[in-house]
Amino acid sequence: MLKMENGRKILVTPIAADDLQDIHIGDIIYLDGDLTTCRDVAHRRVVEEGRGMPVDVRHKAILHAGPIIRTNDDGSYEMVSVGPTTSMRMEKFEYGFVKKTGVRLIAGKGGMKGNTERACREFGCIFCVFPAGNAVVAAASVEKIVEAQ
């Protein structure tokens, strides 16, 4: 779903392909809902090994990130510090990843290239950047860690 609130474009998971139509390069958008961190090993697993992921990200969002997480005494998790990692490392897998998983939004850092661009056009997905190194601002936006693997 895409909603407008106080002049802000907010994507809420699950995201339909149509929700992405009115988003343009240079826009600042917001994300609400489910987000899964996914970087090098997860991408290889899906694309090279043909294995599924323990989390279904169809029509949802992923963040290229390796966060610092703390385990609380009651076994729940706290997001200490989370920020995007260099997305270019995932570029070679991204077409295959988007095709297989049906993810709609990929947040990362720096740029991507032809594979990701093709995937976005063909399957209805966008690539966005979160300002890097701002891991406490991002952690402050995490309401809950549902699971950590």
Add this chain to the structure above:
Amino acid sequence: MTNDAKVKLMTDRLAEFIAYTAKKLPDDVIGKLRELQAQETDPLPKVIYETMFRNQELAVQWDRPSCQDTGALQFWVRAGAHFPLLDDLADLLREAVIKATQEAPLRHNAVETFDEYNTGKNVGKGVPTIFWDIVPRSDRCEIYTYMSGGGCSLPGHAKVLMPGEGYEGVVRFVMDQMTTYGLNACPPLLVGIGIGTSVETAALNSKKALMRPIGSHNDNANAAKLERLLEDGINNIGLGPQGMGGKHCVMGVNIENTARHPSVIGVAVNVGCWSHRRGHIIFDKDINYTVTTHTGVALSC
């Protein structure tokens, strides 16, 4: 104080300082970021800088690492030949990293090569990196601490050129690397350039260049001129902060140079990201400390 007591004190102080550097940027970096922020006029770079400063405030307030990539720890140690803890330094540096990792907390960034497993303790074979200089006739120990993250490490490159390629070859090498990889390293960047006689001497020089304050210049007039020219050249790529477009993507260019064999010129480029978490702490023989990079550091131990 006994030797053991000194070892414990230095370990504890270092561990606390390392954790501190994960949460608060050095004075010169903050100063430069403010300067660059003031010069941006477009809305997107302004939003980026506002976010950066809000993040740094929150990191100190909530006592958390400002960036989740707390890097592989590296130390450049300038140890006085008469510093009392020379025998223990390598071990205590390692212990300090383990302790800081638990307490800050830092991310576990040591993966043993070939066996490809994360050690889970943020130390491993040869990590933390320790570069050693022995300082004659001194009983102090000066330590540069550094968090070398994935983002800033990726553009690292070193090459040996033929002297016929000249310093123009050096410029071409640096510019190629910055245009290809600069974006991914979280601009605005501090660019360290090493010139030397071989691939590894140039590379080491490039790392030492990153330990120098922002705004410092090489003593040699030609080198200083090249520092300024490269700073302008890289800024003109137009990446801006985070590659979102803007006037500056460079906090500075520092060149460190040593002499070369007549038939080669070694050049290396190494970058620090905007979150350039470099620290400088000096211990005297009684383990009293002075920090030069961050004002207001008061360690609890």
